[in-house]
Amino acid sequence: MATKAQSAEGPAVTGGDGEGEGLRRRDYLKVGAVAFAGVGAVVAIAPLFVQMAPSADVLALSTTEVDISKIQPGSGIKAQWRKQPVFIRNLTPKEIAEADAVPLSELRDPQTLEERTLPGHKNWLITLGVCTHLGCVPLGIGEGENRGKYGGYFCPCHGSQYDTAARIRQGPAPKNLFVPDYTFTTPTTVLIGSKGKK
Amino acid sequence: MVRFIGFLIGLVFAGVLLIAFIGNLASYFSSPPEPLAADEFHLPPKEVHFSSDGPFGTFDKRQLQRGFQVFSEVCSACHSLKLVSFRDLKGLGYNDAEIKKIASDWKVETPTINPDTGEPSTRKSLPSDTIPPPFPNEVAARAANNNALPPDLSLITKAREGGAHYVYSILTGFQNQPAALLKKFPDAKTPPNLHYNPYFANLNIAMPPPLTTDGQVQYQDGTKPTVDQMAKDVAAFLVWTAQPELQRRHDAGLAVTFFLLIATILAYLAKQQIWHEAHRSVRIAGPLEPGNQVKTRRAKSKAGVAG
Amino acid sequence: MSFSWAKPYEPKHPVMRWLDERLPLPRVIYGAIGGGYPVPRNLNYWWNFGVLAGIFLTIQILTGIVLAMHYTASTDGAFNSVNQLIMRDVNAGWLLRYAHMNGASFFFLVVYIHIFRGLYYGSYKAPRELVWMLGLVIYLLMMATAFMGYVLPWGQMSYWGAQVITNFFSAIPVIGEPLRIWVLGGYAPDEAALTRFFSLHYLLPFIIAAVVILHIWALHIPGSGNPTGVDVKDERDTLPFHPYYTAKDGWFAAAFLLFYVIVTYFLPNYLGSPDNYTPANPLATPAEIVPEWYLLPFYAILRSFTADFILPAKLWGVLAMFSSILLLFFLPWIDKSPVRSGTYRPLFKRFFWLLVIDVLVLGWVGGSPVKPLTVAVGQIAAAYYFLHFLVILPLVSRFETPLPLPMSITESVLHGSEAEVAPAPKTQRRAKSATAAAE
Numbered sequence: 056m057a058t059k060a061q062s063a064e065g066p067a068v069t070g071g072d073g074e075g076e077g078l079r080r081r082d083y084l085k086v087g088a089v090a091f092a093g094v095g096a097v098v099a100i101a102p103l104f105v106q107m108a109p110s111a112d113v114l115a116l117s118t119t120e121v122d123i124s125k126i127q128p129g130s131g132i133k134a135q136w137r138k139q140p141v142f143i144r145n146l147t148p149k150e151i152a153e154a155d156a157v158p159l160s161e162l163r164d165p166q167t168l169e170e171r172t173l174p175g176h177k178n179w180l181i182t183l184g185v186c187t188h189l190g191c192v193p194l195g196i197g198e199g200e201n202r203g204k205y206g207g208y209f210c211p212c213h214g215s216q217y218d219t220a221a222r223i224r225q226g227p228a229p230k231n232l233f234v235p236d237y238t239f240t241t242p243t244t245v246l247i248g249s250k251g252k253k
Numbered sequence: 254m255v256r257f258i259g260f261l262i263g264l265v266f267a268g269v270l271l272i273a274f275i276g277n278l279a280s281y282f283s284s285p286p287e288p289l290a291a292d293e294f295h296l297p298p299k300e301v302h303f304s305s306d307g308p309f310g311t312f313d314k315r316q317l318q319r320g321f322q323v324f325s326e327v328c329s330a331c332h333s334l335k336l337v338s339f340r341d342l343k344g345l346g347y348n349d350a351e352i353k354k355i356a357s358d359w360k361v362e363t364p365t366i367n368p369d370t371g372e373p374s375t376r377k378s379l380p381s382d383t384i385p386p387p388f389p390n391e392v393a394a395r396a397a398n399n400n401a402l403p404p405d406l407s408l409i410t411k412a413r414e415g416g417a418h419y420v421y422s423i424l425t426g427f428q429n430q431p432a433a434l435l436k437k438f439p440d441a442k443t444p445p446n447l448h449y450n451p452y453f454a455n456l457n458i459a460m461p462p463p464l465t466t467d468g469q470v471q472y473q474d475g476t477k478p479t480v481d482q483m484a485k486d487v488a489a490f491l492v493w494t495a496q497p498e499l500q501r502r503h504d505a506g507l508a509v510t511f512f513l514l515i516a517t518i519l520a521y522l523a524k525q526q527i528w529h530e531a532h533r534s535v536r537i538a539g540p541l542e543p544g545n546q547v548k549t550r551r552a553k554s555k556a557g558v559a560g
Numbered sequence: 561m562s563f564s565w566a567k568p569y570e571p572k573h574p575v576m577r578w579l580d581e582r583l584p585l586p587r588v589i590y591g592a593i594g595g596g597y598p599v600p601r602n603l604n605y606w607w608n609f610g611v612l613a614g615i616f617l618t619i620q621i622l623t624g625i626v627l628a629m630h631y632t633a634s635t636d637g638a639f640n641s642v643n644q645l646i647m648r649d650v651n652a653g654w655l656l657r658y659a660h661m662n663g664a665s666f667f668f669l670v671v672y673i674h675i676f677r678g679l680y681y682g683s684y685k686a687p688r689e690l691v692w693m694l695g696l697v698i699y700l701l702m703m704a705t706a707f708m709g710y711v712l713p714w715g716q717m718s719y720w721g722a723q724v725i726t727n728f729f730s731a732i733p734v735i736g737e738p739l740r741i742w743v744l745g746g747y748a749p750d751e752a753a754l755t756r757f758f759s760l761h762y763l764l765p766f767i768i769a770a771v772v773i774l775h776i777w778a779l780h781i782p783g784s785g786n787p788t789g790v791d792v793k794d795e796r797d798t799l800p801f802h803p804y805y806t807a808k809d810g811w812f813a814a815a816f817l818l819f820y821v822i823v824t825y826f827l828p829n830y831l832g833s834p835d836n837y838t839p840a841n842p843l844a845t846p847a848e849i850v851p852e853w854y855l856l857p858f859y860a861i862l863r864s865f866t867a868d869f870i871l872p873a874k875l876w877g878v879l880a881m882f883s884s885i886l887l888l889f890f891l892p893w894i895d896k897s898p899v900r901s902g903t904y905r906p907l908f909k910r911f912f913w914l915l916v917i918d919v920l921v922l923g924w925v926g927g928s929p930v931k932p933l934t935v936a937v938g939q940i941a942a943a944y945y946f947l948h949f950l951v952i953l954p955l956v957s958r959f960e961t962p963l964p965l966p967m968s969i970t971e972s973v974l975h976g977s978e979a980e981v982a983p984a985p986k987t988q989r990r991a992k993s994a995t996a997a998a999e
Contacts, residue, residue: 085526110649269876412837528804
């Protein structure tokens, strides 16, 4: 079953008139035909790989708009973005002060609260609700959930503890909870997954 | 043995077919099939041209937008377009803001669950939603339409012989039942809840004429909204809903065809070159050498000719 | 391989030598489709269709595997997964779907030409009977695969086609209905049928690939046939497969793929039925249930049996339809003429072309609405089909006078098949035995 990509059989089945003289003038036609076919084969195979990239319906859900008007200071909600949990928390001034008071040298993944929030919206902490250790969903976003020693989030799987800025303080997780791109489309709605219009 | 049994089986099948054949023709001549009104009065789709016709077909985005307007203002009252998402309308030339508005303004809202009570509810549509159907299910659709089910229109131009031409013909083909038909087939009067349309397969369609007057829709681009124009525009739009990839497909097809044409020519020339050497290299040192030919002829005439 | 002059595999590169000592796969390939497989030098373009069939099998498998990544095998998800997800949202999804859909049609077109080549040139005769029968097994597997594949989009034709074809089983007396229910996993095509058809549709092409390997292996024992039907006698009669037939197959494949690509990109729905773009509705039968074009001749044979005669008409139809393919297995023993090629069998040749016309007529009948006159034409055509293979061919092979054969392939190539043989008025019977002896 010879396929169109004849170049695949090249090394094992050289035949014809190869006499070891190198390419003669009249060989260029054969080489040209095979090369042309080879390029065609690569272009023909491309869709087989391209089709695995996220399809349009998946990309359409790459941003999610969330209404945050009902979130009181000191509480938060668990929303969904790209089929993953997102913690949206309205920090109290006390929580903000606690976060700012931590020296960066104490942090495994040094980041200030400023760096993890948008200017003018320092009280809104929006992070992925996925522990950076092995992917469990930490506790602490809901009313009455265990918030751990540092008043942030606590992951029950292997004991990772995050502070009020959702930074890793103790436990096996290597990084702070991931902050996705987001922007405030209105003062009470946030669009997650996009930095907004440039 | 095999041949003998095969022979018999062949004769048996042919024999049974002969019996069936005779029976078939006998019943045909003794009681010929009744002509149906549909056979005689059904019309093929009208002659009309769409920009998407043919191998080099393209979309006219302005026409698609007009067609979408006709669909949303007239057809969507009864017909769903379930396979089309609002975000797909980008292909018509709308930008993100316009699409967001079209989605949230759509008169039927997307079904959802109330997050506080858990009761079924609706919400404004997002661009990522599919266009919500006018009826939640078939039963509701039939109840509202004299037990007829208005089909979903997403694929209608691929699901009917004649495609857009058929849709256009149906929309512009409503007419009074011709007297000639009633004379020849007095039992074939159009029933009360149906409408005569010779472009429909059995001549009587449940849909009342949806486009009845010029100006039913007000076009933004200034095109005159005659019934004919609206029918053409919505048919063109429905080609897009069924085949949004059409233009891209034609462009890619042209490129691939051109490429393969060149590849074929190159490959053919290479083949000729390789085989030319083969033809030249056949050594004439065998049966065709004169001495051998004499020997061969003698041997042939001794043994009989062939082989 | 029985040709003594076949070029032996002699790897020069040290890596290839290392590999050859441990797993002789390159050696096998070299001997099968490389410079080490001598092929008759006089093959015409009807011999290109085997490789072309292999190409389309590959296309179907590759496009099928990636389509399966997005397809949902469930009655409520299937139609939308094909017509919404794949056709609109998946990157290049429309291309893969149309390529797979039309690839099936082209696969059958190529295989039909390949089969008719075999019928004309006597490729089914000794010593290649097993090649022929393995080929028929491949054909049957293809039909099963195509039928199940067509059900998967769960359109109207998918559903009703499944209904009709599984109803064949109920024609069998006593066990028919339980068998039908067992095949479907239910009383009508539904969730169970759809999921199992998906599983088997994914599996069967790999079984086809395995049988294809056996088919080629069986062929390579005696070596390829040729248009004269005369055996290869010495080195001058053959050329190494590579580069001669790789080049010839290559350019013709490019040309044929051009045809395939034009249909896929510009006329993707021409060969199909619009009804399959309507979701399946078990409560409403479409105006005409028609299978895909490559099954139409058999559909015509099935519908031609309209009269009860000892057995009910439906059972006759099913028996005849299956027999129409099964009888082909016996062809090597039905047609015992020692002359292989139709080129040298003038009477056989005429009936061959009648058969081609007959099959085309059956195809037309199969696709037409059921009307008494059309059915009548179908009945005549179906009768001819059976008479051709089971009655006419045995008689023809017994009583015809074949034309004299060339002495060898080389002669026929250098002079044309008529020139090198002197005319033979009286001695036909001795000529036939001389031919048989020379074989």
